[in-house]
Amino acid sequence: MNEANDIAVRCRGLKKAYGTGNTKVQALRGIDLEVRAGELMMLVGPSGCGKTTLISVMAGILNQDEGECQVLGRDLNAMSRQELTAFRAVNIGFVFQAFNLLPMLSAKENIAIPLLINKVRRGDAMGQASAMCGLMGLAGRVTSLPPELSGGQQQRVAIARSLVHCPRLIVCDEPTSSLDHDTGRMVMELLRAMALGTGRSLVVVTHDARIFDFADRIARMDDGRIVHVGPPDDPWKGTDT
Amino acid sequence: MLVGDRAKYVGIIVGLTFATLLMTQQAAIFVGLMTRTFGFIADTGLPDIWVMDAKVQFIDDVKPMQDTQLFRVRSVEGVQWAVPLYKGLLKARLENGSFQTCNVVGLDDATLIGGPAMVQGRLEDLRRSQGVIVDDVSASGKLARPPRQPGQASEPLGIGDTLELNDNRAVVVGICHVSRTFQSQPVIYTTYTRATSFAPRERKLLSFVLVKAKPGEDPQRLCQNITRRTGLAAYTQRDFSALTVGYFLESTGIPINFGIVVALGFVIGTVIAGQTFYNFTLDNLRYFGTMKAMGATDAILLRMILLQSLTVGMIGYGLGIGIAALVGTLGSEGELAFILPWQIPVLSALSILLICVASALISIRKVLRMEPAIVFKG
Numbered sequence: 001m002n003e004a005n006d007i008a009v010r011c012r013g014l015k016k017a018y019g020t021g022n023t024k025v026q027a028l029r030g031i032d033l034e035v036r037a038g039e040l041m042m043l044v045g046p047s048g049c050g051k052t053t054l055i056s057v058m059a060g061i062l063n064q065d066e067g068e069c070q071v072l073g074r075d076l077n078a079m080s081r082q083e084l085t086a087f088r089a090v091n092i093g094f095v096f097q098a099f100n101l102l103p104m105l106s107a108k109e110n111i112a113i114p115l116l117i118n119k120v121r122r123g124d125a126m127g128q129a130s131a132m133c134g135l136m137g138l139a140g141r142v143t144s145l146p147p148e149l150s151g152g153q154q155q156r157v158a159i160a161r162s163l164v165h166c167p168r169l170i171v172c173d174e175p176t177s178s179l180d181h182d183t184g185r186m187v188m189e190l191l192r193a194m195a196l197g198t199g200r201s202l203v204v205v206t207h208d209a210r211i212f213d214f215a216d217r218i219a220r221m222d223d224g225r226i227v228h229v230g231p232p233d234d235p236w237k238g239t240d241t
Numbered sequence: 242m243l244v245g246d247r248a249k250y251v252g253i254i255v256g257l258t259f260a261t262l263l264m265t266q267q268a269a270i271f272v273g274l275m276t277r278t279f280g281f282i283a284d285t286g287l288p289d290i291w292v293m294d295a296k297v298q299f300i301d302d303v304k305p306m307q308d309t310q311l312f313r314v315r316s317v318e319g320v321q322w323a324v325p326l327y328k329g330l331l332k333a334r335l336e337n338g339s340f341q342t343c344n345v346v347g348l349d350d351a352t353l354i355g356g357p358a359m360v361q362g363r364l365e366d367l368r369r370s371q372g373v374i375v376d377d378v379s380a381s382g383k384l385a386r387p388p389r390q391p392g393q394a395s396e397p398l399g400i401g402d403t404l405e406l407n408d409n410r411a412v413v414v415g416i417c418h419v420s421r422t423f424q425s426q427p428v429i430y431t432t433y434t435r436a437t438s439f440a441p442r443e444r445k446l447l448s449f450v451l452v453k454a455k456p457g458e459d460p461q462r463l464c465q466n467i468t469r470r471t472g473l474a475a476y477t478q479r480d481f482s483a484l485t486v487g488y489f490l491e492s493t494g495i496p497i498n499f500g501i502v503v504a505l506g507f508v509i510g511t512v513i514a515g516q517t518f519y520n521f522t523l524d525n526l527r528y529f530g531t532m533k534a535m536g537a538t539d540a541i542l543l544r545m546i547l548l549q550s551l552t553v554g555m556i557g558y559g560l561g562i563g564i565a566a567l568v569g570t571l572g573s574e575g576e577l578a579f580i581l582p583w584q585i586p587v588l589s590a591l592s593i594l595l596i597c598v599a600s601a602l603i604s605i606r607k608v609l610r611m612e613p614a615i616v617f618k619g
Contacts, residue, residue, distance in 0.1 A: 052617045061534050062614040082538070089536020096616060100531040117536050173617045 008169055008201035009035035009058050013067035016053050027053040028064065029224035037168075040192060040202040040214060042232075045221035051205045052173060054221070058203060059092050059171045060084050072168055089117050093162030095191070097174035099154045101146040107157045108133055108142045114165040132160040136190065152183035159191050170195050172204040176211055188214045249521045253514050253553045254560070257593060260510020261561020264503050265581070265589045269569055271499040272585065273578030278489050279482035280420030281328075281344075281428075285355040288451035289460045291481045292323070292467055295474045299488035300481070301423070303328055305445035306473070313471045314450045319458040320467075324349035327436040328448040333427070334405035337387040343379075343427045345406065347436025355451055357430060362400050362415025367432050372414035373404065379427030380416050404429075406439045423489075425576065507592055514557075515600040518550060522604035526611060533613040542608050546601045554597035561593075562586055 014031035017024055027050045035041045035058075043051045056062035057069050060076050069076050072091055079087060093114070094100075101110045108129045115125035133142045136156045146154055155175060162170050175191065176184030188211045195202050204215070212218060212232045220228040281300055282291070292314050294304035314323045327347030332340045348355050348367070356364040360377050367374060375384060381397035384404070388395050398404075404411045411431070419428050431439070437446045452475070454463045460477045467475035476484060490496050522529070529542060569579035 056614040056617055059534065061616070062612065085533075085536055085538055087536075088534065092536075094531070094534055094616070096531070098527075100527060100616060102528050102531075113532070114535055117532075117538075117541065 006037055007034050007070075008037045008039070008072060008199075009033070009203065010070040011054075011058070011067065012069075014054070014057060014064050014069060015066040016050075016057065016062070016064050026224055028057070028067075030067070031224075031226055033219055033226055033229070035169075035201050035203055036216075037199045037201055038196060039216045040196060040204065042212065042215040042218045043203065043205045043221060044207065044212070044218055045227075047207075049221040050224040051221055055171045055173065055203055055205050058169075059094065060088050089114070090165070091167050091169060093165070093167040093170040093195075095155070095158050095162045095170065095172035095175045097177055099146070099151075099158045099178075101154055101157055101161075103146050106143045106145055107138055107149065107153075110146070110157055111160045111164050113161060114167075118165055120165075128164060129160075132164045133157075135194065136160045150183075151179050152187060155179060155183075155187050156190060159187065159194065163194055168200055170200070170202045172202065172206075174206055174208070175204060176206065176208045181210055184208060184211060246521060246524065249517050249524075250553065253517045253521075254557045256513030256517065257510055257554055257557025257596065258560040258564070260506045260513075260596065261558050261589050261593055262565050263506025263509070264592055265562055265565040265585055266568060266579075267499050267502040267506070268585045268588070269565065269579050269581045270577070271495070272582060273580040274423065274495065275486050275489060276580050277421050277423045277425075277578055279485045280422055281346075282478055282482050282485065284357060284420050285326075285451065285478075287354050287453065288324075288478070289454045290452040290464055290467070290475050290477055292450040292452055292471070292473050292475045293448070295468075295472065297474060298492075299485040300328075302488070303448045305443060306447045306450075307445050308447050310447060310471065310473060311450050314452060314467060314473070317463070317467050317470050319455050319463045321453045321455040321458075322352075323450050323452045324352055324354045325433050325447050326355055326449040326451050327433050327440070327446060329436070329440055330426070331407045331429075331439055333384065333429070335384065335387075341383050341427060343384075343406070343429050344422060344424075345429045345431065345436050345439060347431055347433035349451075350432045350434050353432070357417035357419050357428075360416045360418050364415065366414035367430065367435075369412070369414050371410055371412045371435070372431065373406070373411040373435075374415040374417050374430040375404075375413055376419045376428040377416050378421070380413075382427075384427050407441065409439050411439070421576075421578065507596070510593065510596045511599060514550075514553075514596050515603055518600040519604050519607070522546070522607055526607070527616065529608045530611055530613050530616040533608075533611065534616050539609050543605055546605050546608065547598070550597040550601035550604075551594075554593050558590055558593045562589065 011031050011033045014028050016028040017026045019025055031054060043054060045051055053062065057064050058071060060071065074087065076084060108126060111132050112125040112129035115128060130142055133139055138153060138156055141149060141153060176187055179187060192214050215232045217229055218232050219226050279300060294306055297304050311323060311325050314320060329345055330342050331345045333343045334340055353364050353367060366372055375398055384398045385395040386398060398413055400413055400415065402413045417430065422428065440446060454460050464475040464477060467473065532542065566581060569581055573579050
């Protein structure tokens with residue numbers, strides 16, 4: 001694999017501000033970061049440091065003001081809105097802090113949503129979703145509605161939904177913050193085992209220090225900047241905190 | 242999604258049901274009332290043409306003519322036959338001493354043309370001395386005899402019973418069925434001669450001349466000939482009905498009053514459905530954002546919202562039209578003027594469709610303008 005193929009996400013000089021005038025908040029102040037293919041990278045840092053803004057830009061759901069963000073070799077800023085929507089549908093999986101499962105759809109139907117968005121026939125989509133339920137240990141809860149599932153089960157459904165269409169980049173926002181310690185670790189084990197396939201990358205935003213050891217590398221952010229990137233055993237190295 | 246929020250789901254359906262019910266029922270009652278205005282014309286089936294004073298504006302606006310006008314009409318080329326018709330309001334004195342205004346119709350003595358559908362007795366019995374025929378609804382309602390004992394029900398007027406019409410004795414010789422009139426007054430049929438003898442003394446008593454065109458004669462052209470030759474107004478049955486309805490539409494507040502209620506139904510439906518649907522969209526913005534982040538196109542989201550809106554629209558419409566039809570069916574046995582031609586359900590359906598699309602569009606704007614990045618904001 002050459003270097004270009006080895007990099008899933010490449011950010012150069014990313015800047016993003018919200019608001020104008022006196023209310024202007026600079027969320028990203030020139031971010032340089034690379035996420036390698038096959039890597040689980042965690043973004044950590046205090047609240048308001050810009051983690052969520054950064055993964056939003058990486059996921060193609062928020063435009064940066066300045067700088068460049070290449071995902072899977074494509075410059076997101078150079079794409080039209082329609083191209084970006086299609087790019088997300090095929091290449092990016094999402095896991096949210098609050099799961100964001102549609103409450104009136106069953107586990108299987110929730111998992112099938114990305115396939116249906118990608119115009120997979122309904123019958124095939126439901127078949128693949130059922131198979132994914134089995135892989136996630138949810139075979140008995142295929143027809144359950146989200147409110148009938150525990151937090152851990154809901155997050156497993158959300159992970160299955162993020163993986164079912166085989167995206168090459170998965171972005172996760174605080175995937176364990178709504179879960180207890182054991183369930184959180186179980187979810188991360190599952191996510192790591194299922195998600196990190198050939199060339200597939202994970203970017204996980206988290207505050208949860210209990211799961212740092214699942215990361216290949218951790219990027220620490222503060223005040224809109226990356227202050228340190230390193231292995232999980234020493235995430236604070238190089239900082240003055 | 243909407244099904245998951247039962248309160249809003251039911252709220253929108255109730256709103257659309259209510260809107261459909263108001264629009265459909267009021268429109269059907271309006272059509273029913275308008276139909277009643279020319280019910281008497283429709284019941285008088287045999288003649289092709291109605292001839293009357295040129296100033297007549299509608300069926301109950303009788304401007305009497307001299308009897309000689311009958312002969313002038315008969316002399317017009319193309320007329321196969323022409324018979325006189327008396328129509329006037331006379332007071333009937335009931336057995337209990339009270340008075341009831343009645344629509345008295347005098348038919349040509351010889352032919353009895355224009356006679357009603359009989360329920361009891363025969364039309365020819367009108368030739369019996371003092372004979373009158375009374376409509377069935379009035380016979381058991383406004384003209385019914387008082388109960389023999391206090392607390393008992395009043396007894397329907399029957400053959401052999403008597404009435405006092407303008408101080409003249411009249412004997413019931415038959416019971417007929419007629420279309421309900423606009424004023425819902427009792428209808429009493431008798432012969433032309435007897436009707437004019439019941440009526441107050443006037444120089445002119447001929448209300449209408451009923452005309453049959455010769456075979457092959459164009460009724461419209463015959464109307465023009467009659468008018469040219471006699472100076473009287475002549476209308477085909479259809480045109481006279483249209484003239485009557487037109488008078489009520491233009492000269493009374495009925496269309497405006499019903500129009501306001503129908504418009505109110507539309508506005509209420511739009512406001513309830515639009516507001517509830519918009520709130521539903523706001524409540525579910527997180528899920529729409531999730532779909533958008535996952536790559537759902539604007540077209541997919543548009544279809545999702547429209548489908549939900551149209552689904553509740555169809556359910557609400559079905560319930561509304563069902564309730565309206567049920568109320569109409571049950572009420573049509575009594576005084577309710579309710580006629581539901583196919584055009585009303587179609588127009589109601591289009592109105593509900595408009596409400597649903599408008600509600601969906603208000604919501605869709607919010608969803609389409611939303612940044613998918615909101616999904617990461619907790």
